[in-house]
Amino acid sequence: MNDGSAHRSGHGSGRGPGEGAVVDDEGAPGPGAVSERARVLSAEPVGAYARLVLAAPRSAATARPGQFAACSTGDSGMLLRRSFSISSADPATGELVLVVAAAGPGTARIAALREGDVLPVLAPLGRPFALPPAGEAVVLVGGGYGAAPLAWLGAALRARGSSVDLVVGAGDARRLLAQDTPAGTASAPVDRVHVATEDGSAGVRGRVTDVLTGLLAEPAGGSAASPTGSRHVLACGPMAMLRAVHEVAGAAGAATQLATEESMACGIGVCMTCVLPVVGDDGRTRMLRACTEGPVFDGDRLRWDAIGAPAPQRPPGTGARVPEDAVGAPAPLPPAGGDAVQPGSVPGSAPGARS
Amino acid sequence: MSAVVEMSVDLAGARLRSPVMTASGCAAAGRELDAFTDVAALGAVVTKSVMLAPRSGRPTPRMAETPSGMLNSIGLQGGGVDALVEHDLPWLVERGATAVVSVAGGDPEEFAEVARRVAGAPGVAALEVNISCPNVANRGLVFACDPGSSAAVLGAVRASVGDDVVLLAKLSPDVTDLVAVARACLDAGASGLTAINTLLGVDVDVRTMRPRLAVTTGGLSGPAIRPVAVRCVWQLRAAMLAGLLPEAPVVGAGGVASGADALQLVLAGASAVQVGTAVFADPTTPGRVAEELAAMLAERRFTSVADAVGYAHRP
Numbered sequence: 001m002n003d004g005s006a007h008r009s010g011h012g013s014g015r016g017p018g019e020g021a022v023v024d025d026e027g028a029p030g031p032g033a034v035s036e037r038a039r040v041l042s043a044e045p046v047g048a049y050a051r052l053v054l055a056a057p058r059s060a061a062t063a064r065p066g067q068f069a070a071c072s073t074g075d076s077g078m079l080l081r082r083s084f085s086i087s088s089a090d091p092a093t094g095e096l097v098l099v100v101a102a103a104g105p106g107t108a109r110i111a112a113l114r115e116g117d118v119l120p121v122l123a124p125l126g127r128p129f130a131l132p133p134a135g136e137a138v139v140l141v142g143g144g145y146g147a148a149p150l151a152w153l154g155a156a157l158r159a160r161g162s163s164v165d166l167v168v169g170a171g172d173a174r175r176l177l178a179q180d181t182p183a184g185t186a187s188a189p190v191d192r193v194h195v196a197t198e199d200g201s202a203g204v205r206g207r208v209t210d211v212l213t214g215l216l217a218e219p220a221g222g223s224a225a226s227p228t229g230s231r232h233v234l235a236c237g238p239m240a241m242l243r244a245v246h247e248v249a250g251a252a253g254a255a256t257q258l259a260t261e262e263s264m265a266c267g268i269g270v271c272m273t274c275v276l277p278v279v280g281d282d283g284r285t286r287m288l289r290a291c292t293e294g295p296v297f298d299g300d301r302l303r304w305d306a307i308g309a310p311a312p313q314r315p316p317g318t319g320a321r322v323p324e325d326a327v328g329a330p331a332p333l334p335p336a337g338g339d340a341v342q343p344g345s346v347p348g349s350a351p352g353a354r355s
Numbered sequence: 356m357s358a359v360v361e362m363s364v365d366l367a368g369a370r371l372r373s374p375v376m377t378a379s380g381c382a383a384a385g386r387e388l389d390a391f392t393d394v395a396a397l398g399a400v401v402t403k404s405v406m407l408a409p410r411s412g413r414p415t416p417r418m419a420e421t422p423s424g425m426l427n428s429i430g431l432q433g434g435g436v437d438a439l440v441e442h443d444l445p446w447l448v449e450r451g452a453t454a455v456v457s458v459a460g461g462d463p464e465e466f467a468e469v470a471r472r473v474a475g476a477p478g479v480a481a482l483e484v485n486i487s488c489p490n491v492a493n494r495g496l497v498f499a500c501d502p503g504s505s506a507a508v509l510g511a512v513r514a515s516v517g518d519d520v521v522l523l524a525k526l527s528p529d530v531t532d533l534v535a536v537a538r539a540c541l542d543a544g545a546s547g548l549t550a551i552n553t554l555l556g557v558d559v560d561v562r563t564m565r566p567r568l569a570v571t572t573g574g575l576s577g578p579a580i581r582p583v584a585v586r587c588v589w590q591l592r593a594a595m596l597a598g599l600l601p602e603a604p605v606v607g608a609g610g611v612a613s614g615a616d617a618l619q620l621v622l623a624g625a626s627a628v629q630v631g632t633a634v635f636a637d638p639t640t641p642g643r644v645a646e647e648l649a650a651m652l653a654e655r656r657f658t659s660v661a662d663a664v665g666y667a668h669r670p
Contacts, residue, residue: 033390033391034390035391035637035638035639072636072637077422077423078420079420079423079425079577079578079633079635079636080420080425080635080636081636106420120637122391122638262415263415263416263418264418265418265420265425265427265635266634266635266638268388268391268638269383269387270381270382270383270388270634270635270638271380271381271418271427271429271635272380272383272403272412272417272429272432273415273416273417273418273427273429274415275412275415275417275432276415286411287411287412287432292387318416319414319415319416319569320415321569322411322412322413322414326411327409327411328408328409328410328411328412328432328433328435329411330411
């Protein structure tokens with residue numbers, strides 16, 4: 001039940017849930033999502049991150065690029081799972097690969113897992129990337145560990161005859177991922193890899209959008225000299241990067257699919273914490289769950305005017321307000337004056353200027 | 356051994372096959388959870404509080420993890436009562452599940468109208484009247500903080516649905532005199548009580564030196580509040596035993612993540628229990644809690660869960 005979206009079939013992004021859909025039309029996790037005690041087959045550092053190969057045959061059986069795994073922190077006193085984009089999955093071997101960034105005490109526990117440890121996972125969760133029409137050129141963009149699923153995604157695209165450019169970027173070389181993805185050979189997952197770091201410690205000095213601008217400037221159709229001409233950009237990374245990618249792509253007439261990274265408690269669509277304002281097929285905005293109706297959204301459908309709370313209230317790029325025209329949005333507030341605040345109210349829990 | 360324990364319960368006339376339910380707001384309307392726990396085996400799916408119209412909820416961040424718990428400030432996001440009746444309740448019926456529908460409103464009239472639209476729907480065993488949601492824009496609307504406001508809501512709902520519908524009043528622990536609020540609810544027409552809703556809290560991010568929730572305050576839930584829930588259930592049961600409160604079933608909620616947690620609430624006086632935040636950590640929890648509770652009752656030689664209700668109060 002989600003702001004009336006229950007009335008609609010599909011969630012209104014205008015794209016299907018992709019091949020091998022594991023999400024039903026109500027946004028609930030489909031039969032592919034399972035709870036599984038995965039065994040760590042190997043754990044190794046990759047730059048600033050930890051790469052975990054898990055034995056998780058039931059999850060690996062149906063996982064698609066763009067989907068994620070919600071992982072327990074064990075007996076840590078931290079209740080909630082940590083969600084990571086699935087880096088790859090192999091139904092034949094039952095292996096599920098995650099790349100984990102130790103961003104806090106919970107993720108640090110997962111990043112510190114060793115071979116033989118057990119990690120409870122819920123996976124695969126969320127809607128995968130929808131694969132653009134076979135044969136069309138695609139640019140994949142990853143920021144930091146957001147690049148985790150892109151080689152896997154590239155392989156799926158190349159198998160359909162698409163030309164694939166992979167753009168990876170980070171603040172510095174240590175936080176890059178997938179920069180060594182094999183490229184150009186018949187069996188490689190991508191055609192070309194482009195690297196950008198803000199400090200210039202690897203690839204070009206700059207941001208992924210600097211590279212993307214150049215790639216999209218090439219004429220559609222591409223050639224050996226002008227390689228891309230892509231009209232499809234699929235990206236994964238922090239919200240500020242996704243916004244910039246969407247702006248650059250939009251200016252070049254390219255469509256975007258953006259894998260968002262929202263704070264979430266459950267990962268399966270019951271808690272309603274991970275919502276984003278998204279425009280539906282009917283033109284109306286609803287607060288949709290990133291875990292089940294995303295995490296991959298059509299960039300044109302995200303309400304960028306409402307995403308990223310205004311400074312200085314929060315760190316840049318975090319949070320979303322409820323647009324005034326959203327379905328079920330609060331009625332406009334009476335003029336300021338404090339008369340709406342009743343005795344016993346807690347300062348700060350009164351109607352906020354931003355909602 | 357556990358097979359010999361009678362696990363069905365009677366909540367003021369509502370017959371449930373198990374004492375273990377989900378908690379409102381922690382299971383949506385059951386559909387998402389069904390992939391991980393058999394919702395038809397639960398005592399009930401308590402659906403997320405529903406209001407008359409679709410509701411967007413509050414801005415994000417809406418969640419902050421805290422030690423053994425979390426704060427949430429969802430703000431009752433949902434599709435409205437008609438969507439629930441047309442769409443979600445039929446699914447629960449088809450699935451063979453029992454529904455307890457949590458109803459909410461901005462005033463007693465809205466509560467009454469929502470309840471009226473839900474009460475006659477198939478598969479609804481009871482209504483839970485959510486007078487205690489802390490995530491409303493105005494603390495003056497937390498009806499459960501005041502006996503008079505609580506009675507106004509329960510009275511309006513009772514008049515709206517008639518005498519035959521089982522009504523549970525969901526109480527807030529953030530009150531000075533819990534028994535007085537409970538008495539007001541029961542006198543106004545509640546059939547039973549659910550204790551407890553979340554506790555109001557604030558978490559400050561020391562890095563940004565700002566509150567972590569977009570709207571500052573949120574409801575605290577999870578194992579961190581379990582002793583508060585046990586205390587509230589204990590207090591209600593003790594008041595009934597002392598003749599200070601009419602006899603009525605109490606549904607315990609707050610921090611239940613295991614059979615032992617559920618048994619604590621039962622022994623303190625709960626006729627049934629709800630599993631809430633633990634579902635976020637592990638959606639298989641409700642089924643596991645029910646199995647563990649049955650086994651623990653058997654080990655203690657109870658032949659029915661009803662016999663264990665309030666057992667910790669024995670002389």
